[in-house]
Amino acid sequence: MEAILQMKDIVKQFAGCLALDHVNFSMQKGETVAIIGPSGSGKSTLLRCINCLERITSGSITLNGDTFVETKAGMKAVYLPDKSLKNICAETGMIFQHFNLFPHMTCLENVCYAPVKVKKQKKEEAQARGRQLLDMVGLSQKGEAYPAQLSGGQKQRVAIARGLAMNPEIMLFDEPTSALDPEITGEVLSVMRKLSKEHTTMVIVTHEMGFAKEVADRVIFMDAGKIVEEGTAEDIFQNPKSERLKDFLSSVL
Numbered sequence: 747m748e749a750i751l752q753m754k755d756i757v758k759q760f761a762g763c764l765a766l767d768h769v770n771f772s773m774q775k776g777e778t779v780a781i782i783g784p785s786g787s788g789k790s791t792l793l794r795c796i797n798c799l800e801r802i803t804s805g806s807i808t809l810n811g812d813t814f815v816e817t818k819a820g821m822k823a824v825y826l827p828d829k830s831l832k833n834i835c836a837e838t839g840m841i842f843q844h845f846n847l848f849p850h851m852t853c854l855e856n857v858c859y860a861p862v863k864v865k866k867q868k869k870e871e872a873q874a875r876g877r878q879l880l881d882m883v884g885l886s887q888k889g890e891a892y893p894a895q896l897s898g899g900q901k902q903r904v905a906i907a908r909g910l911a912m913n914p915e916i917m918l919f920d921e922p923t924s925a926l927d928p929e930i931t932g933e934v935l936s937v938m939r940k941l942s943k944e945h946t947t948m949v950i951v952t953h954e955m956g957f958a959k960e961v962a963d964r965v966i967f968m969d970a971g972k973i974v975e976e977g978t979a980e981d982i983f984q985n986p987k988s989e990r991l992k993d994f995l996s997s998v999l
């Protein structure tokens with residue numbers, strides 16, 4: 747199988763805080779990986795390092811064959827020049843807890859903005875694809891609506907359509923349902939379930955243990971900046987090995 751992402755020996759040091767402590771993580775094309783773990787364990791930082799919202803302190807990251815950041819012995823990590831970095835970032839789509847839609851743009855404009863600006867797609871093409879994607883997330887009627895006119899679940903579905911519009915190699919979801927009322931998390935989870943079934947390569951940081959169990963090909967448990975355990979949903983939820991994972995599961999299940 748083809749590794750689409752390889753992160754080797756990743757360290758991310760913030761002032762006074764070691765957020766990632768020698769993490770090794772790789773993904774195969776088409777895989778759905780769920781990341782679970784207590785607050786502050788480094789889950790968001792790991793995603794943010796993949797799409798370059800944060801720069802790593804040391805280690806190496808290879809995405810789709812391009813090693814865009816690497817450390818030589820004892821040195822800090824060196825990134826590719828910015829232009830190539832932009833290409834790398836365009837290969838990942840990030841979905842945030844708080845949607846982060848552009849408030850002054852309609853839903854369709856939100857979805858089409860990056861393909862036109864970054865990928866230089868023709869406006870008509872981007873709009874046609876944008877409408878398909880809005881349809882796919884169940885919002886074909888909302889193209890002309892503004893984010894303020896939508897519910898939280900609808901906003902998050904627009905954000906997913908916007909992420910997919912760039913045809914990224916990997917979709918990164920950082921607690922996509924945490925800001926939603928329980929009764930509407932289902933509509934967002936069902937879009938993600940559909941993507942997972944279609945073998946979209948995706949990483950999902952989530953507190954929805956039932957959902958992780960159902961969709962994840964692999965589950966990763968992080969604590970204190972480290973990957974403590976990883977395995978199938980059955981390994982992690984039915985047969986946890988470490989005390990830390992057992993404690994975590996008993997606190998959330």
Ligand code: ADP
Binds near residue numbers: 785789790
């Ligand atoms: P999680 O997503 O698992 O809750 P994070 O990745 O957000 O955890 O955070 C990991 C650790 O890094 C935490 O201790 C957090 O306080 C720290 N951290 C995250 N972002 C920053 C930042 N920009 N500056 C300083 N510390 C940070």
Ligand code: MG
Binds near residue numbers: 789790791920
């Ligand atoms: Mg987080």
